Amino acid sequence: MSYCTHLSDKLKKLTVLLFAGIALVLLAIDRAASGNANDPFDPAGLDSRQQRGAYLTRAGNCMGCHTARGGQPFAGGRRLTTSFGVFVTPNITPDKETGIGNWSEMDFWQALHEGKSPDGRLLYPAFPYTEYTKVTRQDADAIFAYLQSLPAVNQANPPHAIRFPYNFRPLLHIWRALYFKPGEYAPDPARTEQWNRGAYLVQGLGHCNACHTNRSLLGGADDELAGGQIMGMNWYAPSLTSHLEAGSRDWTVDEIVALLSVGISERSVASGPMATIIRQSLQYLSKSDLRAVAVYLQSIADSASDYAADTTPSVPVSAYPDLVLGESLYQIHCQECHGASGEGVPGIYPPLAQNRSVIMASPLNTIRSILEGGYPATTKENPRPYGMPPFQQMLRDREIAYIVSYIRNAWGNKAGRVTVFDVERSRRVGTD
Ligand code: HEC
Ligand code: HEC
Numbered sequence: 001m002s003y004c005t006h007l008s009d010k011l012k013k014l015t016v017l018l019f020a021g022i023a024l025v026l027l028a029i030d031r032a033a034s035g036n037a038n039d040p041f042d043p044a045g046l047d048s049r050q051q052r053g054a055y056l057t058r059a060g061n062c063m064g065c066h067t068a069r070g071g072q073p074f075a076g077g078r079r080l081t082t083s084f085g086v087f088v089t090p091n092i093t094p095d096k097e098t099g100i101g102n103w104s105e106m107d108f109w110q111a112l113h114e115g116k117s118p119d120g121r122l123l124y125p126a127f128p129y130t131e132y133t134k135v136t137r138q139d140a141d142a143i144f145a146y147l148q149s150l151p152a153v154n155q156a157n158p159p160h161a162i163r164f165p166y167n168f169r170p171l172l173h174i175w176r177a178l179y180f181k182p183g184e185y186a187p188d189p190a191r192t193e194q195w196n197r198g199a200y201l202v203q204g205l206g207h208c209n210a211c212h213t214n215r216s217l218l219g220g221a222d223d224e225l226a227g228g229q230i231m232g233m234n235w236y237a238p239s240l241t242s243h244l245e246a247g248s249r250d251w252t253v254d255e256i257v258a259l260l261s262v263g264i265s266e267r268s269v270a271s272g273p274m275a276t277i278i279r280q281s282l283q284y285l286s287k288s289d290l291r292a293v294a295v296y297l298q299s300i301a302d303s304a305s306d307y308a309a310d311t312t313p314s315v316p317v318s319a320y321p322d323l324v325l326g327e328s329l330y331q332i333h334c335q336e337c338h339g340a341s342g343e344g345v346p347g348i349y350p351p352l353a354q355n356r357s358v359i360m361a362s363p364l365n366t367i368r369s370i371l372e373g374g375y376p377a378t379t380k381e382n383p384r385p386y387g388m389p390p391f392q393q394m395l396r397d398r399e400i401a402y403i404v405s406y407i408r409n410a411w412g413n414k415a416g417r418v419t420v421f422d423v424e425r426s427r428r429v430g431t432d
């Protein structure tokens, strides 16, 4: 390659970086405008218990669900689409008329721990009390103290729009008998304090299992953290126990902490709903809590070394016309950022070679990333992430299928090829 083409390559790369940068600033302005001018987590004026409550409230991402887009924090009104219909989150500010201003500590405990409202209603598990039940009484009281310190917002929200028969609340008695066991987290005395802290956060407030598990038709959770498609959302939350997906036994604690707090690591990037969880919640955990989470996550996963190495050869790209087409489309649309060998740019563009998100059995997230583009989480340690443009207008479904098949089988990657039907299926959009 001559010096000249090399230079023009560099320039091209720079232009791409620049445009990604501009788009990002626009996005940041948009976010600032729709965000709330007053930080509801500002510790000024809070006593130490309320401050602890504020920290725990973030760990549980209560605000993420209980705030409408552009709405008042914790005043509810956010719509959550599920296969049962649309849930609208309630107001949990201390307003006496429309919020939880008349509640006692005990009322709050029963909601969080047992999924029961003080008026006797059983709550739907769209509120992840199935996980929050693990929270200790002391922590629940601190969360309540914090919520009661917030400004009261008088806001009545529309009712849920749940389909028959699920709109018949007494059915929840049956559901609960099948799938719900209330109970605080019981520390395992054979494990370290750090491990127990991690387990407490992951199983409880972190409500990782609310997404990272398969749901039965009735919304009951299958295997803990073994991965599943998120209800009502066209995203697959990978297994946190399998080395083939997002199990982290073979990662270092530092790498796991980096992914969960920065949002991007040298190996991959958190996208879609996971980027949201990191932006709204996980990045605010203390380093020692994040390390505890990482130690626990490591302990529940299997390792590639537990299995015989996969010696099947990769598919030769040149042998399959769809892969050949995919390769040339990749060179035109993707290579600038993700590199000629899918190597990415550390901390900026994720690698696609040996990236488990790309090669795991379900191609759903990869297709979604390409259709929608997007940004890694905006975090304290990565305040201006570079983005990826959406390709849904630019490429046909067939072309996207070629590209996905190609990146799943190039550079030593090995995974099933995808069809145009997989892409069509992924286009159905879920919740906001
Ligand atoms: C994934 C979304 C989601 C998250 C995260 C979430 N909630 Fe909720 N919450 C809901 C929904 C939906 C309901 C309504 C359930 C119903 O009507 O049966 C609800 C109901 C409640 C209620 C009952 C209110 C009432 O009027 O009966 C309280 C209290 C509550 N949530 C507090 C919290 C707290 C505290 C947290 C964080 C620790 C939290 N929620 C996190 C979705 C969420
Ligand atoms: C709202 C749903 C949701 C919740 C809650 C959630 N996740 Fe995720 N998570 C996802 C989705 C979807 C993905 C796949 C996208 C991706 O790879 O980033 C994912 C991916 C991941 C990954 C792999 C990231 C990568 O690309 O390497 C890890 C690790 C992870 N989650 C850990 C956690 C932990 C730990 C918790 C609880 C503290 C949690 N998640 C809670 C939805 C969720």
Ligand code: HEC
Residues within 6 Å of the ligand: 016, 020, 267, 268, 269, 270, 271, 272, 330, 333, 334, 335, 336, 337, 338, 348, 349, 350, 352, 355, 357, 358, 366, 369, 370, 373, 374, 375, 376, 386, 387, 388, 389, 391, 403, 407
């Ligand atoms: C302008 C630079 C840029 C271009 C061009 C680009 N990407 Fe990306 N890509 C990114 C960034 C930044 C991310 C991380 C953002 C995110 O995941 O939301 C990303 C994420 C991804 C992911 C998710 C990886 C993971 O770990 O979850 C895949 C898959 C992907 N890109 C494939 C492609 C393909 C295929 C093309 C071409 C059709 C392409 N990208 C074009 C910058 C780019």
